[in-house]
Amino acid sequence: MAAKRSGRSKRGINERLQPLQEPRSEPPLSRERIVATAVELLDAQGVDGLTMRRLADRLGSGVMSLYWHVDNKEDVFDLALDSVLEYRGPPQIAQDWRGEVVHVLEDWRASMLRHPWSATLLPRRALGPNILGRLELLSKTLSRAGVADADVNAAIWSLWNYVMGATITRASFDLSDDDRAAAQQRLTRLSERYPTIERSRLLLDNDWDGAFKNGLGFLLDGLSPK
Amino acid sequence: MAAKRSGRSKRGINERLQPLQEPRSEPPLSRERIVATAVELLDAQGVDGLTMRRLADRLGSGVMSLYWHVDNKEDVFDLALDSVLEYRGPPQIAQDWRGEVVHVLEDWRASMLRHPWSATLLPRRALGPNILGRLELLSKTLSRAGVADADVNAAIWSLWNYVMGATITRASFDLSDDDRAAAQQRLTRLSERYPTIERSRLLLDNDWDGAFKNGLGFLLDGLSPK
DNA sequence: ACCTGAACACCGTTCAAGT
């Protein structure tokens, strides 16, 4: 959207002089830089770590400069969230519909786990273009597989619910291995109140990926057109 | 835990005089009052609405008085959350194991939906006694139903994931009917990019309870011991 | 068109003190 620049560029001069005087001179602010830095900050410090002031600090600008490029803090969250949910498309090898659905959902889950704050944020924010694209793809795949039109929406929401629950839970538990061990210890102390889950070591169960695949399989069995 | 009081009570005098002078005289602060008022505030204003200062205001006390009864704000969240997850037990009529599991999960979901903030909070907080009690019950029921010991934990986490995802999603969508309509309108404007979910009106689909029961049925089919 | 600092109305919590 920037105005067209003159073809004759004076880049040579800037490249020689500026970097010498301020070697880490920041590129100008932009929506893209703000969003990318917000993601960095969220990855490093979590949801509560994102602060307009800290964000501006990292960008080497004044706090209020951000508000030229961005509406408010909520806007930053929405943009950071969607930027993390980009879909790179299915692998080249052809697959049956079931393999395709599994791939879409596992890729979605993997994207969120790379940025654990995104899973807890997603249900609370407006749906951005990238997540809508994933839903569109899912819907098309299910239709093509022969799921009746009347059942597609219910199927999508069931899958959505399962993926979101699994990912939010895993992301939260992962953030706090110590807490989990402490919880299981507390459980052991109270073992007369919770004997069954104490004995089965429920809180230490670690096979997240297996459990995810397992339950997803059950859902797809049920959703399959007969 | 309070010290034993003298048997001879002077209650009569207090009841006559105090209420006349300060008709809305607050009972003394206590952990229970703080938690109950925190739940009120959360119900009314959501997660961001809970503030130590606002909480103290509602209780008619100074902010710092709260800290005598409570460690910090996180503590208030933990206590409010667990207080809302109390389980009243199964209905009297006997049921098969599957009916029992469905009842436990639907009751859990209903408790969270009565306090929509609780669903989004639960995965981020330590597991309190009430939620542990529900997991214990679930674990016992599945074992009794004949699910192999090695499979019980995976089964519980699948059900947990599904219930949490469904409830968080529903609670978030419910909070913002207008937003949803706006989202579907935005979708219509972009209908060339998302033709399938635009045509199926995915974002306006409203049968949450039906979809929940549906997917839960599929999971239980898969989990059933053969 | 883009950036800024001062100011406002909030936060959670520490501390030293009151009864």
Add this chain to the structure above:
DNA sequence: ACCTGAACACCGTTCAAGT
């Protein structure tokens, strides 16, 4: 044992102004 106010180090955002 229980409660308090002042103070500190933070927030997001408005506004009026600079270039």
